[in-house]
Structure formats: structure tokens, C-alpha cells
Amino acid sequence: xxxDWWGLGLQAINVLILVWLLSRVFWRPVAGAISGRQKAALxxxxxxxxxxxxxxxxxxxxxxxxAGIAADRETVxxxxxxxxxxxxxxxxxxxxxxTDALVAAARADIDRNRETxxxxxxxxxxxxxxxxxxxxxxxFNTPGVQAAFRTxxxxxxxxxxxxxxxxxxxxxxxxxIVTATDPETAERTEIERTINEALGGTPCLRFVTDPDLIAxxxxxxxxxxxxxxxxxxxxxxxxxxxxxx
Amino acid sequence: MNSxxxxxxxxxxxxxxxxQAIATTWVIMAILVIGAFALTRRLxxxxxxxxxxxxxxxxxxxxxxxxxxxxxxxxxxxxxxTLFVFILVANWxxxxxxxxxxxxxxxxxxxxxxxxxxxxxxFGVRAGGLGGWLKSFAAPNPVMIPLNILQSLTRVFxxxxxxxxxxxxGVFVIGIVASLAGLLVPIPLMALDLLTGLVQAYIxxxxxxxxxxxxxxxxxxxxxxxxxxxxxxxx
Numbered sequence: 001x002x003x004d005w006w007g008l009g010l011q012a013i014n015v016l017i018l019v020w021l022l023s024r025v026f027w028r029p030v031a032g033a034i035s036g037r038q039k040a041a042l043x044x045x046x047x048x049x050x051x052x053x054x055x056x057x058x059x060x061x062x063x064x065x066x067a068g069i070a071a072d073r074e075t076v077x078x079x080x081x082x083x084x085x086x087x088x089x090x091x092x093x094x095x096x097x098x099t100d101a102l103v104a105a106a107r108a109d110i111d112r113n114r115e116t117x118x119x120x121x122x123x124x125x126x127x128x129x130x131x132x133x134x135x136x137x138x139x140f141n142t143p144g145v146q147a148a149f150r151t152x153x154x155x156x157x158x159x160x161x162x163x164x165x166x167x168x169x170x171x172x173x174x175x176x177i178v179t180a181t182d183p184e185t186a187e188r189t190e191i192e193r194t195i196n197e198a199l200g201g202t203p204c205l206r207f208v209t210d211p212d213l214i215a216x217x218x219x220x221x222x223x224x225x226x227x228x229x230x231x232x233x234x235x236x237x238x239x240x241x242x243x244x245x
Numbered sequence: 246m247n248s249x250x251x252x253x254x255x256x257x258x259x260x261x262x263x264x265q266a267i268a269t270t271w272v273i274m275a276i277l278v279i280g281a282f283a284l285t286r287r288l289x290x291x292x293x294x295x296x297x298x299x300x301x302x303x304x305x306x307x308x309x310x311x312x313x314x315x316x317x318x319x320x321x322x323x324x325x326x327t328l329f330v331f332i333l334v335a336n337w338x339x340x341x342x343x344x345x346x347x348x349x350x351x352x353x354x355x356x357x358x359x360x361x362x363x364x365x366x367x368f369g370v371r372a373g374g375l376g377g378w379l380k381s382f383a384a385p386n387p388v389m390i391p392l393n394i395l396q397s398l399t400r401v402f403x404x405x406x407x408x409x410x411x412x413x414x415g416v417f418v419i420g421i422v423a424s425l426a427g428l429l430v431p432i433p434l435m436a437l438d439l440l441t442g443l444v445q446a447y448i449x450x451x452x453x454x455x456x457x458x459x460x461x462x463x464x465x466x467x468x469x470x471x472x473x474x475x476x477x478x479x480x
Contacts, residue, residue: 003319004252004352006261011270011347011356018274018331023323026281030303031322040290061430 126241130234133215137230139182139217149216150191153228157198158217168224169201176206176220180213180229191217252350273334273347286363313451314458321457324364327333328357329450332408336442339416340435346442349413358405359454365397365460373464381463404452411445 157165169177177191192205208220215231256263284295292300306326310318333350339346341419347353369378415438420429 003260004264007252007264007267007350007352008356008359010261010267011353014267014270014358015327015331015360016272019279019324019327021278022327025278026285026299027303027323027326029285029288029320031307032297033285033290033292034300037290037292109335195408213424220332232378236408244350 057209061107123242126238130238134234136232138214145215146179146183146187146217149228150194151216151217153226154194156226157195159237161202165199167199168219168221169199169203171221172202173221174204174206175224176208176239178208178213178218178220178229180209180211180215182209183207195219196215252352253264253345262350264350265345266347266353267336268345268346270335270353273338277330277334302376310454312461313454314461316458316461320368321454325450325454325457328361328453329446330450332357333443333446336412336446337439339412339442341418346412346416348408348445349416354405356413357408357449358401361404361456362397364453365401365456368457369460369464372461376461377464381460384463396425400452400456402447408449409447410455411441414456415441 045074177195183191188207195205196202211230212227213236216231218228218232219226252262252264254262254267255265255268283301288296303322303326306322306329307318310316310321314321335346335353336346337346338344339349348357354458366378370383372378372379383395384393415434419431419434419438422434422457
């Protein structure tokens with residue numbers, strides 16, 4: 001067995017060339033591709049980490065902004081609530097005052113209306129009473145009653161001052177003798193005589209019939225009235241009642 | 246049947262005999278280079294299935310180198326990877342009818358062993374300098390210098406003898422069986438030869454890596470630390 005040194009050297013050169021060629025066309029390109037992919041993956045990871053950090057920062061900002069918004073919201077709500085409560089209290093107070101005023105005004109109106117109604121009712125009642133009394137007294141217009149009124153008239157004339165009586169007798173003015181019913185002649189004569197005696201003169205007397213007197217005897221002139229009748233008495237009572245109420 | 250130890254000379258150019266093994270080596274070189282160029286011509290960031298397969302091969306080789314040396318695989322990748330691929334393809338070329346594997350010839354295996362021997366020196370000197378590499382022969386003491394020199398020669402010699410013996414014997418046995426039993430009988434032996442070719446390629450590449458690593462570590466240890474540390478591993 002011999003060893004071909006030329007062949008050995010040639011094969012060594014062949015293998016060296018093969019190592020060099022494969023290093024150029026195979027090992028380096030494939031290793032470069034692997035390295036490139038690893039670098040790309042690392043770059044993507046770095047980008048992803050950067051993006052994640054950015055997203056985390058943005059999320060933190062959003063959370064902070066959200067917290068700020070929540071705080072502002074709470075503040076605004078608290079302010080709005082306080083303002084609303086204050087406005088509500090003010091409005092409630094104003095409404096209460098207005099209501100109290102309205103109630104007071106209504107009560108005053110009610111009291112006034114009630115008083116007015118009471119007065120009207122009392123007035124109507126008094127008027128009705130006076131009317132009833134007038135009708136009742138109209139049934140008692142007897143000669144005795146007439147005589148009593150005639151006596152009362154004479155007493156009233158006598159009670160007047162002398163100057164007043166003289167004025168009535170001297171002034172040329174007709175004096176009406178008002179009666180409720182038309183008296184008979186004799187009675188008229190008697191009335192004229194007693195009046196003249198009481199006055200102390202002879203004035204110009206004239207008989208006038210006024211059924212409104214109910215019963216009584218009055219003297220009337222242009223400037224003088226001497227009331228002496230139930231009508232006058234009832235009117236006096238009516239006035240006193242109204243003044244009292 | 247010719248002796249497997251005899252080389253078939255195709256062309257004689259002066260003192261240089263172009264044997265069938267050399268021609269087969271050229272064909273294998275052409276196939277490997279052209280195939281590698283075709284496969285790596287369009288590498289993309291998003292790999293295709295062929296590119297993924299290539300990257301798997303390279304990644305596996307890098308892993309093996311890293312596990313063996315503990316260093317970055319880039320300086321050794323081209324030499325170790327090419328040794329493995331060439332020996333594997335050369336071993337498996339025996340499956341083609343009429344093709345004798347170049348690794349069944351002494352010259353081819355011896356040239357591979359010489360390249361490993363030179364690469365051990367190259368990487369050792371590059372790692373620890375010429376002085377560091379020379380000092381590594383004196384570890385653990387100068388008495389060991391003859392033994393270390395003898396070891397560096399014999400281990401390379403054992404590499405090429407192992408590869409030559411296994412491949413040549415496989416070819417020889419298959420040739421004998423084929424000549425005696427017919428065409429289909431050697432098929433199981435050929436399948437076994439496939440496994441043998443793969444294992445021998447792997448062993449040769451790993452041994453080369455181990456020897457280089459040992460030289461690098463010894464040279465570095467002689468440079469950094471006077472305490473010798475021999476971590477030579479052999480499967």
C-alpha cells in the first residue's frame with residue numbers, strides 16, 4: 001500500500017477550496033439570515049417594548065386624566081349640589097314667604113268678607129227686625145197711642161227753648177203736622193189747638209198724612225223737624241244698632 | 246474485483262494522477278457549491294421550508310460546536326460544517342452505482358486528517374500565540390513533550406485510519422456480497438453503510454472540534470495561567 005502524496009495534496013486543496021466556497025455561499029449566508037432574523041426579532045421586541053412603554057405611559061396619563069376628571073366631576077357635582085340646595089332654600093323661603101303673605105292676605109280677605117257679611121247680615125237682620133217691629137207696631141195704632149204721641153209732642157214742644165218756639169210761630173212758613181193716618185176733623189182741631197197752645201202762637205199749620213210714620217205725630221217745616229213717631233223711634237234704634245256694630 | 250486500496254487513475258498529468266476519488270470529489274464539490282448557492286440565493290427574513298431546513302442544519306451545527314467548545318461557533322462553523330457535510334456526502338456517494346466514495350481512499354482521509362492537524366495548530370496559535378501553543382506541549386511538565394507531540398500525531402492518524410477503515414470496509418464488504426449473492430442482497434448492508442457513513446462523518450467532525458478546542462484551551466491556559474489544564478475529550 002502506497003500513499004499518493006500528490007493526490008493527498010490535491011484532495012487537501014480540494015477540501016480547502018470547498019471550505020472556502022461553502023463558507024461563502026452557504027455557512028455565512030445562512031448564519032447571516034439567522035442572525036438577521038434574530039436582530040429583527042430583537043428589534044421587534046425592542047419596538048414592542050417601546051410601544052408597550054409608550055402605551056403604559058399613555059395609559060397612566062389616561063388614568064391620571066380620568067382621576068382628574070373624576071375629581072373635577074366630584075367638585076362640580078358638589079358645587080352644583082350646594083348651589084342647588086342654596087337656590088332651593090332661597091326659592092323655598094321665597095315661596096314660603098309668598099305663601100305666608102298669600103295666606104295672610106287670604107285670611108284678611110276672609111276676615112274682611114266675613115265681617116262685611118256679618119255686618120250685612122246684621123244690617124239685614126236689624127232692617128228685618130225693624131220692618132217686623134214696624135208691621136207689629138202698625139197694628140197698635142190706636143187712639144190711645146195717638147193720644148200718647150200727641151202728649152209726647154206737646155212735651156217736646158214745651159221742652160224747646162222759647163226762642164225756638166217764637167221762631168216757629170213768627171216765621172211765615174207752613175208747618176206740616178204729619179200723621180200716619182188722616183185724622184178726623186175734631187181730632188185735627190184738637191191737635192191744632194194743643195200745638196198752638198204749646199208753641200204760644202198761631203203758626204200756619206197744615207196736616208200731612210204719611211203712613212210711614214206707623215204711628216205718631218210730627219212737626220216738619222223747611223228747616224225744622226220734630227220727630228215723634230214709631231218710625232223715628234225705629235230709625236233711632238236702627239242707627240244705634242248700626243253704630244254699635 | 247480490484248483491491249479497495251488501489252486507486253483508479255483516470256488521467257495522469259505529469260506526476261499528478263487524477264484518480265476517480267479526486268474526480269468524485271470535484272463532482273461532490275460542484276454539487277455542494279451549486280446546491281448551496283441555489284438554496285441560499287433567495288434567503289428571506291420570513292423563511293421558506295428549504296430555508297428553514299438549512300437554518301435548522303446550521304443551528305444544530307452551531308449548537309454542537311457551542312456545546313463542545315463553549316465558545317461562539319462562528320470561527321469554526323465553516324471548517325467543521327464543511328468537513329461533516331463533505332464526509333457525509335462522500336460516504337453516501339457509495340450508494341450510487343459505479344461510484345466509489347472518495348473517503349474510501351487513503352489520500353482523501355489523510356488529506357482530511359492533515360487539514361485537521363493544521364487547523365489544530367492554526368486555532369491553537371491564534372488563541373494562545375505561538376509560544377502558548379508550544380508551551381501546551383510541555384504541560385503538565387516538560388517530560389510530557391515527546392508524549393504530547395506523539396499524541397497530537399497519533400490522534401490525527403487514528404482519525405483518518407478510523408474513517409478510512411470504516412468506509413473502505415463497508416465498500417469492500419458490499420462489493421464482496423454483491424459479487425457473491427446478487428443485486429438485492431447487499432441492500433441491508435448498504436442501509437447499514439448509510440448509518441456508518443453518518444456516524445463516521447459525525448465522529449470525524451466532533452473529533453476535529455474536540456482537538457481544536459483542546460488546542461485552544463491549552464494555548465489559552467498557557468498564556469493566562471501557568472497551571473496546565475488538559476480538557477481533551479474524546480468520544
